[in-house]
Structure formats: structure tokens, C-alpha cells
Amino acid sequence: MVKSKPNGKVKKLRLLLEFSKRIVAEKTSDGLLALLAEEAKSLLAADRCTIFILDKNKKILWSKVAQGSPSMIAFPWDKGIAGEAARTGKTLNIKNARKDSRFNPQVDRDTGYRTKSILTTPMKNLREEVQGVFQVLNKTNGKSFNKEDEELLAILARQAGAAVENVQLYEQVLEAAQDTIFRLAAAAEYKDKDTGEHILRMSRYTALIAEEMGFPPRFCENLRIASSMHDIGKLGVPDAILGKPASLNETEWVEMRKHTLYGAEILKDSTNELIKMSHKIALSHHEKFDGSGYPSGLKGEAIPIEGRITALADVFDALTSKRAYKEKFSMKETLRIIRDGVGKHFDPKVGEAFERVLPKMVEILHKHSDPAPAER
Structure with missing residues (x-):
């Protein structure tokens, strides 16, 4: 035929x-x-x-x-x-x-x-x-x-x-959602006495790592925006704990750890894909790969990938930034802590991607460093 x-x-x-x-x-x-x-x-x-x-x-x-x-x-x-x-x-x-x-x-x-x-x-x-x-x-x-x-x-x-x-309609909705997210994130960071540069750095770190891991562009862009809401639950933590210029006692730590639950409560039940991703991150970014994190003690891949990526990005920024209770760490000490935490605190695959994009992350760190305190 x-x-x-x-x-x-x-x-x-x-x-x-x-x-x-x-x-x-x-x-x-x-x-x-x-x-x-x-x-x-x-x-x-x-x-x-x-x-x-x-x-x-x-x-x-x-x-x-x-x-x-x-x-x-x-x-x-x-x-x-x-x-x-x-x-x-x-x-x-x-x-x-x-x-x-x-x-x-x-x-x-x-x-x-x-x-x-x-x-x-x-x-x-x-x-x-x-x-x-x-x-x-x-x-x-x-x-x-x-x-x-x-x-x-x-x-x-x-x-x-x-x-x-x-x-165009999608981009308009995305832009509006992004604006709302960054405004809420800024409110949480202001309460925590961190700068807006922390939000910018941390969110860009997460997108870099996700991109290196092979996630599609839309996921990476959504993660960049959604990860800025990781600490939105700090709006529910007392100012005295957030601004304490010393280590927290056990009672204070119990309250501080609740910020993951407060964040999840603020962001729950949304149908918007950005807010849904923000909810995952707020709830899971303090979980650890070996199951020793909080609030749920999730282990390995039971932790949402968004939370696993944000966890490493957040720790990197915390270590390389000055906070109310500590000075910033050197890059050598920062990398030692993160590398020691791979397989325990951090997902090994996320750790591998982090190593490959580290030079770009250092560029972001230097470009968007925290402003010097104003003279009195």
C-alpha cells in the first residue's frame, strides 16, 4: 500500500x-x-x-x-x-x-x-x-x-x-502580587531591624540556586519573589525578642520558632501560586535535611524543595550579615559552617548547586551590602 x-x-x-x-x-x-x-x-x-x-x-x-x-x-x-x-x-x-x-x-x-x-x-x-x-x-x-x-x-x-x-494580564497580576509580597516582607524585616537589602540578596540567592539545579525559569522567578516572605511570621513575634541584642533564652527561642507557624497562618488557603509557594517556604525554611529542624521535624525530600533551597540561602545571608546579636562571619568561616551542614542541615543537591553559583552569590553580597549605620 x-x-x-x-x-x-x-x-x-x-x-x-x-x-x-x-x-x-x-x-x-x-x-x-x-x-x-x-x-x-x-x-x-x-x-x-x-x-x-x-x-x-x-x-x-x-x-x-x-x-x-x-x-x-x-x-x-x-x-x-x-x-x-x-x-x-x-x-x-x-x-x-x-x-x-x-x-x-x-x-x-x-x-x-x-x-x-x-x-x-x-x-x-x-x-x-x-x-x-x-x-x-x-x-x-x-x-x-x-x-x-x-x-x-x-x-x-x-x-x-x-x-x-x-x-500581559499574567504579568500585571504577577507584578501586583510581587509588590504586595515585597511590602509585607519589608514590614517583617523592619520589625526585625533587618534591611531591605537582606530581602533582595536572599531572594536572588534562592533563584540562582534553583536555576543551577535545572528548575524552569517560571519556578525560579516565583521562588525569587516568594522566598522574600520566608520570615513574614516575625510580625507575630514580640519586638523585645526580635530586637534583643544578645542570645535568646530557651523560653524566647520557643516563641521565636513560632514565626514559621505564624507565617503559615498568614499565608494559608490562597489560590495564588506565588502565595502558595510563600506558604510552603514560610513553614519549612527552618526544617533540616536530617529531620532535626522545626516546626515539624521533616526529613529529606519530605521538606518542600522551595524550603530546602531557601534554608541554605537564608543561612548564607545570615552568616555574612551583621545582626543585632552578632557580627558577620568571614567568608572562610561561613563556607566551613555551610559545608559542615551539608547532609545534616542542608540538602546535598542544594549544597552542590550552591558551590557552583557561589561566585555569583558573592557578587550579589558585595553589590547589595547593608548600609552603614547613620552617625549620631
Whole structure:
């Protein structure tokens, strides 16, 4: 039996389906738009692709992605071929760019490129509002773009418009959640007399370690934000204990250890993924790998990985920082304590990743050191 081979259009539709799966999985606007440009270029056999974003406040189109261009391209939203596509909401297929009065040759002069044919279509959201413009240049076979190319680019632009809006909404929600988290974390650190630099350093340490361990970018970014809430429960600890300039007695230690439970209580029952991660960290960042930590005495991988990573990052920052009850440790002594704690206090895998990113962590430590106390 002879198997029929799929024709070119079927192949393109299959590629389009695969592309749809990939854009749904992409969670950052920069990553999404770079993916969109590469897919448009591939599917339409174009030499280059540019994605312009419409800034309605400034009334300009500007290139978020411009393959082959070393700098951003920006122009009034009612000028040029892309501007007309944005203004009219229609696809424009220009077979000879240099004979079209709307074509601006300045970009070619700046980049040394020679534009021949242009296919441009508006990128709209689900409410039919123009968000930007998709533009592909020069078919690689030397021919002009055809009707099938117009249809494909329109489909890509439609999917892209909806996806970009979803990503923008996600980023807005993430930004709002991040702002709330850092404000709450700052409140806890202020009560504990630590500086905002501690929050910044510690959160960046956790993201570095997670990235080195191979976790995906979204997890690492969420961990960076969520780990800043590790000590939010200190809001429930008496000021006299937090600010005591000496070692705590046993009764005071019992109260201090409750900050993990207070933090978990503050953050419980949220459906937001950042707050849920913050809850895990607040509750588990004082657990130890050998089961000797608190509040639950969890052991090994029973401790959430977020808590295991934060535990090492927090100890590193505590040792290398001055606190009310102690001076900061030298780097040599800090590393001795952490290395001695691997397998007991710390997850060995986290310890291995820590060693590999240590130079970057030291850079963060020096760049964001605590400010010197003000003179009286």
C-alpha cells in the first residue's frame, strides 16, 4: 500500500498546530514574541520577521522583535506600511516595496538590508482591538508572498494577539502580587531591624540556586519573589525578642520558632501560586535535611524543595550579615559552617548547586551590602 505524502499546506497546518501548543506554554511576553517571530519566519519561508507593539499613549509603533536590526525601530502609528495596517486593521501584501510610496527606506539604509516584498497584518486581541503589527520580509525563494501566506500570517497574528494579552494580564497580576509580597516582607524585616537589602540578596540567592539545579525559569522567578516572605511570621513575634541584642533564652527561642507557624497562618488557603509557594517556604525554611529542624521535624525530600533551597540561602545571608546579636562571619568561616551542614542541615543537591553559583552569590553580597549605620 502506497502512503500518500502530505502536501505543503498540510505540513504548514501541522506546524501551526505545534506552534499553538508552544505559545500556550510560554509565560513571558519576551519569550512569547521571540517565539512568534521565529515561527512566522519559518512557516512563511520569510527572510525576516518584525513584531511591532502599538503604544496608544505615545501613539507610536515600536519593534519589540526585529530580526536583523541591532536597535529598536519606532515611528508614528499612522505612518508607513505597518502604520496603515494598524490604522485600518487590514492585511497589506506589498510585492515591490520600493515602488510603494508608504515604504520607508531609511531602515534599509541603516541596516544594509534590501527589502523587496512585505507582508503585514495587524495583531488583534479577542475584542478586535489592534495591539500591534506582524510583518515578514522577503520570501526566501525570491517570489512574492501569496494568498496562502496572508491566511497563515492572519492566523498567527490572531493567536498571537490573544496570547500576548493573556501574558500581559499574567504579568500585571504577577507584578501586583510581587509588590504586595515585597511590602509585607519589608514590614517583617523592619520589625526585625533587618534591611531591605537582606530581602533582595536572599531572594536572588534562592533563584540562582534553583536555576543551577535545572528548575524552569517560571519556578525560579516565583521562588525569587516568594522566598522574600520566608520570615513574614516575625510580625507575630514580640519586638523585645526580635530586637534583643544578645542570645535568646530557651523560653524566647520557643516563641521565636513560632514565626514559621505564624507565617503559615498568614499565608494559608490562597489560590495564588506565588502565595502558595510563600506558604510552603514560610513553614519549612527552618526544617533540616536530617529531620532535626522545626516546626515539624521533616526529613529529606519530605521538606518542600522551595524550603530546602531557601534554608541554605537564608543561612548564607545570615552568616555574612551583621545582626543585632552578632557580627558577620568571614567568608572562610561561613563556607566551613555551610559545608559542615551539608547532609545534616542542608540538602546535598542544594549544597552542590550552591558551590557552583557561589561566585555569583558573592557578587550579589558585595553589590547589595547593608548600609552603614547613620552617625549620631
